[in-house]
Each structure stands twice: as C-alpha cells, then as structure tokens.
Amino acid sequence: MLKIDPADVYSYLDKWPEKTNSTYAVTTQKTEGLAIKSVQQKKEAPPIIIYQDNKKIYKDVLKPDATMTAKLDGKTSGSLQLQQVIVGFDTNNKQVFSVYNPLGSEMIVTFPESAVSYAVGLRISGDGEAVLSEFSLKSYNQPPLVSKKELFSIRSDVDYLLITNVYPEKNNYYQNMFIHRRALSYKERGIKVAIFRLNTSPSIGYYEYEGIPVYMSGDEELTRLLDYRSYKKILFHFITERMYEAVNKSNARTTPKLIWVHGYETTKWYRRWFNFYKDASSLRSALNQAPGNQRQLDFMHKLYSSNDNTIKFIFVSKWYKENVAEKDANAIVKNYSIIHNVIDDQLYRYEPKSAEQRKRILTIRPFASRTYANDLMVKAILALKDQPFFGELEFDIFGQGPLFDKEVEPVRGLSNVHLHNHFLSQEQIAKQHKSHGIFLGPSRMDSQGVSLGEAMSSGLVPVTTKVYAIPEFIDETCGFLADKEDYLGLAEAIEDLYYNPKAFLEKSEEAAHRVRYQCGKDKMIRAEVKEITESSNEKVLQ
Template identity: 40%
Template sequence: MTGVSHVAEDRYLVIANAYPNDSNIYNYGFLHRRVKKYLDAGLAIDVFRVDTNEPELRTYVFDGVTVTTGNRDIYTQYIMASDHASFLVHFPLDYIIAPLSTHKPSTPIIAWLHGYETLSWHRRWYDAVDVAGFMDRVKSLRAHGENKKVPFLRELYQAEHRDIRFVTVSNWFLKHSVEPDAGVRVSNVSVIPNVVDTELFSYIPKDPALRHKVLIIKPFTGYKYANDLVVKTILSLRQSPSFDKMQFSIYGDGPFFDETVEPLRELENVQLTKAFLRQEEIARLHAEHGIFLSPTRWDSQGVSIGEAMSSGLVPVSTAISAIPEFVTHGTSGLLAAPEDPDDLASCVEMLVDSPETFARLSEQATIHAREVCGPEATTDREIQLIKNPELGRNTDTGEVAWEAAYSDLEDELFSVLNHFSERLDAPGVADSAPPSK
C-alpha cells in the first residue's frame, strides 16, 4: 500500500479508535496527553486512528503530533507493513486486536482498558433516561446472554499464547468492573492512572475569598455526568445564609445543556457558558475559582477532578465508583452520598463557611493529586513498561465465582432504576426485578 513505510525497531505505535483533531479537540484528550509525555521523554511514537468513516490513508497534525488515520482495511494494511517494536492499544476492541494477532502475532501489545469497551450491559444504568425503554433492552440482553465483547475480552485477558500486557486506571475499575464483567482474573495487568499535567495545572495558594467561587466543567452528553445533581445542589444552596456570597460558573456543552440548566437561568450568581474549553482555558479558570463541584454517577478515575485538585481547587464530588480512590473525604476533598444534592450542598456550604477547612483541603488536594496522578506516578511508569514489557508480567488469573457479586449488582441496578422511574414519571420496573434470593 502506498504511503506506508517500514519503521525501525525502536518505534512504538499508538492505536486507538479516536484522537483529537482541530474540529474535536477534546476527543481522547487523555491519550493525547500521554503521547506528548512519551515524545517529551524521547520515545519514537507513531499514532494510528482507526476511523471507519475514513476511506483513504490520511495524516494530520494536532498540537505537534502527527496522526495517521484510515478505515479498518487501511489499518490492516498499515499493520501488515509496520515493523514497530510494540503496539500501544487504547480500547482493545476486536477489530483493532484482530489484525495484530493475525499479522504480527509476535509483536508485544500493551492494552489500556478505559471503560466502555470492557463494561457489560448493567454498567450503563446511568444512561437510563427512558427507564421503560432501557428495561426492555435490559430484559432482551438478559434473555439472550452476554454481548459479544465479553467473551472476546475474557479470551484476551487469558491469552497465554499472546505477548500482551494490560493497564487499567484504577484498582476499583479493575476489581469491580473489568474482572467481574469478564468473570476471570486479568493476567499481566498494571494499575496506572491517567496522567494529570501538573505543570499546566500548577498550584498557587488560594486566596480564602476564592472559596465563594464554585467551578463546574462537564460534558452535557448523558446522565453519567450528573449535571442534574449540579443544578439541584445549587437550588438547595439557596437555603444557605451564605448563598448570596457564592458565585457559580458552569461550562459545558452537549444535547442536554439547555434543558438541564434552565432552572438556573434566573439566578444572578450563576454564570452559564455553553462551550467546551481547551486545557489552557481550564487552567486559567482554575486560578479564578476555589471549589470544583463535580458529582458523578460512574467514573473509573475522574481526570478533570484530578486536574482541579492539582491547581488547588477543593473537589466536591460523589462517593461512588473509583472517586474515593482519588479523593479522600475530609482530607483532600469532600464526597457526598450518591444521588444526594442536599449532601453536596452541605459540602459546598462547609467550605464557604470555614476558610480554615478550605485552606487545609486545598493544600492537601494538590499534594494528593500530584502523588497519585502526576507524571512520576503515571506516564513515567508507562514509559518504563513500554521499554520493558516484562515489568507488567504477573500470573493472577483463573476462573472466579462472581455470582454473589452479580446478584448484589442486579439488586442495586433495579433499585436505582425504580428510583429513576419515580423521578422521571416513568413506569416502575418492579415486575422486571430479579427473583428474590
């Protein structure tokens, strides 16, 4: 295939199904930050974006990184012609792994597990906008067994014949999502969080007055991001004697933005900006605010929270999924109970009313974020793994009995969906609940 050349052994190929470009600067920003760190460390990196809508081999440059892109057939030809030392795969989907296994079976692979590509159906409960429709889909999936990606990943995790290592971004994600959904222990896995750029998100001691300024930066693309809880939190804070002193800045975009923020439009101390932001713009806003309000319904890490912490903002989030692994309640931030805007409001009010608490948590948030998500704890470790894949070898694998855990998860799922049905005026799901044990 013209346009593809063989490369030296010391080059590494990053492969993903998306990458930022000038028209979508936020897509897979976590991957771009890694690539920049790899290049800064002197690694020779090529990037291939597998794009099913790209009929020809094409290259473009984004922020100094050259990206090659093409559809699946072009990607397969590219792999056949490559001579990279290893493949660095983000989101190990079957159509990305298959050409590597077929045409380069002896070339090492490091595969990063980020989220959607590993999750079984019940992990998507936070997308239950239409509860009745969601439950129809749930019942269909349960009736017809696992979706196709689960057996593929189960085999990949235990592929003794393949030189492959895995990276996950949190212990919680590995132990509560990746392994339970596959039903096996993952062999040859390292837990390395996504990197936070501590130089860009630099710490400047916060003026106590900034505790009155609350920053929210979120996509408005689904219920996972809990933007409705942000709105309810602000409305709950109207009961606080300190409310008039508070300033809320909300930045984001997506199909749910307008309808979600509608109840806040008449509040004079709420600034609404419908826009996505570049990293430099986010860092500038960090310097102007003291609290980062970021509840969630599911997250394998919470990179934006880590970036805010690195800048010295005090995070107020939710004690759910992997968030407590990165925010220690009362030490490096404050965590509220899931689905509890009044608890979130109490956390914000505590910081506003206590400059001493705010100052202490601000300093500790920075220290904690840098220890857990700074380059030394993340991309430096990844670079060592890339140079020496044997560092990622372990043998913690085998079949496990997940039935009890799955039963608990199903109970929780149906409980949550019934809760949503009440709030969304949708039909209940009691008739679809799993049998009692």
C-alpha cells in the same frame, strides 16, 4: 504526502451554494480561498452536507491504476466543524461510495471498482466561520498500493504504534485529548509513537497533530500497515475485537502489546441505568445495544484469560479492575499493572488559595449523558438557594452537549449562576482553576475522575460523589464525598466550606499534594514509559 508530483490537480473552492433551512443558515463566498459562515438555527442540530456546483458529477477523472488523494485545509472559528465529502457513482449515476475527510488531513481515496465518477461536498456542523485554503483532489500516475507503502514509510523514526478509536484533529481537538497528551509526553522522553485511528473506511487518511503522526482507516489498512513495517510494541486504548483481529492477521501478531483499560470497554451495559431509566425509548435503545455490549465483554474475557505472554494490561484504577472489569468479563487478569491516568500538574499549577475563593464554585463537565450527574449539581445549587449566604456564592458552569439546556434550566434565572455553553481548552481550564476555590463534580460512574484530579492539582477542593473508583483518589482530608444520588450532601459540603474557611485552605493544600503524589505527570509518564520500553525478558514492578 507522496514523493512524485501529481499528474492532475482538481480544485473545488468555487461554485458553492448557500443553504438555509430549519437547522442551519450557511453562507459562502469565493475569496482567495472559500469563506464560509454557519449559523446553527436549532440547538444540537445534526450536521448538514452542501454539495459543490449543484452536486455536479465529475466524469473521466478516475483511472483504474492511478492514486487519487483528497485534501481539505483552512482555518475555523467558534464551534464550526468541517469535513470534506466525496461520493462516488456507477455508470447509472447511482451512489456507490462516500467518504469523509477531516480538516487538515490528506487521504488516499479508495474508490470501489464500480465507481466511474464523483461529486464533492462539505459536511458542516456547529456555529462559526471558516476560510478554506484548499479543497482538492489530485491524481497520481502511480498504483494505490505503491502510494500506500510510501505513506506507511512516512516518519520511519517511529518505533511504537498506538491504536485507538478517535484522536484530536485540527478542527476537533476534544477527541481523546488525554491520549494525545500522553503521546506528547512520550515524545519529550524520546519515545516516538504514531497513531492509528480505526474506523470502517477503505480509504486511508494521514495528518500530523502537534508533531504526532496520525493514520485513519479501517482494519484492512491497519493490517497492511503492520505487514509493511514493524514496531517494537503496539499500544491500545479503547480496544475492540476489530482492532485486535486486524493486528492478529498481520505480521505483528507476535509483537508485544500493551492494552490500557479505561472502563467503557469492559463494563456491562446496565451499570449505566441512569442513562435510560426515565423513558421507554432510551431503554429500548439500551436493550438494542446489549448484544453488542455482551460481544465486547466476551472478547475482553478471552483477552483477560489468554495465556498469550505478548499481552499486558494497564488499568487506571485498582478498584475498577477488581470490582468492574474482572466481574463484568467474568475473568481474572494475570498480567497487568496499575497506572493512573496522568494529571498534568505542570499545566494545572498549584497556587495557594485565599479564603474568599471558597465562595467561587466551578463545574466543567460534558452534558452528553447522565453519567456526569449534572442534574445533581443543579439540585445542589437549588438546595443552597435559601441559605443566607447564597448571594455571596458565584457559580460558573462550563460544558456542552444535548442535555445542557434542559439540565441547567432550573438555575438559568439565578444572577450568581453563570452558564457557559461551550468547551474549554486545557489552558482555559487552568485559567478558570486559578480564580475558583471549589470544584463541584458529582458523578454516577467513574474509573478515576480526571477532571476532579486536574482541579485538585490547581488547589480546588473537590465536592463529588462516593461512587465507583472515586474514593481511591479522594477522601475527607482533601475533599468531600457525598453518598450516591445525594445532592443534599453536595450542598452541605459547600455550606461546610463556607462556614469553615480554615478547613477549606487545609483541604485545598492537601488536594494539590495528594494528586501530585498519586497521579502526577512525571511519576505516571515514567511508569508508562517503563512499561512501553521494557523487553519481554524484563519485568516492571507493580
């Protein structure tokens, strides 16, 4: 990462303990690298940390005017996720610092002045195996500020900076994957972007994911980066006040800004009533978060109402802009475009369905909250159970999250309901699309419904709910829209498709056609690229 050679290299691939408790069984073995096996004893167990050599404290390594970098690399399988852990101690061996570095990343570690020693560990979550090829700290005879400027100079060919909260990485490729796919599409068209993942760490990490450069750090380093180098335009996804203020404090305060609004960042907390109405603790948690939600909405009001002509907004749906974003922030947005989320119709290719495929029903959803209405999906299946044709149907339910076991329990014993407690890659999703005919995806809140659109692109008929922006993308010509909370309506849609194979084939073809016309990859990316590359004296038609 740095041009000069390190003065010292400290490798930590040996002397790792094994650990078994009520949540995890972890075994380690020194090979050419470090082999790790993790078995999660308890579903949805929180991550654990194991420390090298009984949390040995390494002294006389940290030098005040030297740069320390940390790197973790290797390969993993299953759902296992690993992060490098570095903790710092003062002269009394009191912990004064900690940082987590993901697999595949190299980080300039910013220890506080009070830190004189450190220990190293591994943060472990999930099931699977790993072989680590590198767990190192390196010391360079170069001041940290010089090293950071060197880091900021990497990929000097990049013209645009995209700031967001999370981004895919080697060990965790689900985080904002849709943003990464945008970045790859821009790259195909000659638009080179770098990513800044804003967190709260004073240290700064760097990695490349499928050729896209990614920085990770807090607001201070974001400001420093923008003071050091300039970009033609700054792009935001899931904007927060911290992101905006870090940019505003820098030399980039007058740089043109494009802000994508997806929904979560501009929605009042009580619209998600379905996540907390069932028990007091969930309600208390929601109420505790309400002040933070209001601060975010106040910030969005300020942005929406601003006369700053360097700011422009991109909304993924007209309905969401008018009925949620502007209402909840109590503002009218002046400078904006509507560009829907991209549906990759090249990956999700349309192949004409057979009438038999109307009997194969697919669900691919997170089980992280009640937003995704998986309980309605399960109730719809149960409502079909006594129908004479039920035995001819096959259901495949894919997903992962803390609600999975609880929500699928009522259908666990049904022989034609197949439960898959894991996520799928984009390519695996496309493969599942090919063998199914109906996508069962109810919702309680959605600014578009990307998974529905992806299924439509492959020719699946969507069976979903008439809530929020979904009717902007689906109607009776290409799918079914049940009323809010109406699981019987979902079941009736599947029954209707069973008894009307011709209608199924017509809706399938129309679904694939509509999504390409409305949200097709080439059309949406061309619109976004035009927004990104327009200069201040040009105007993109809305």
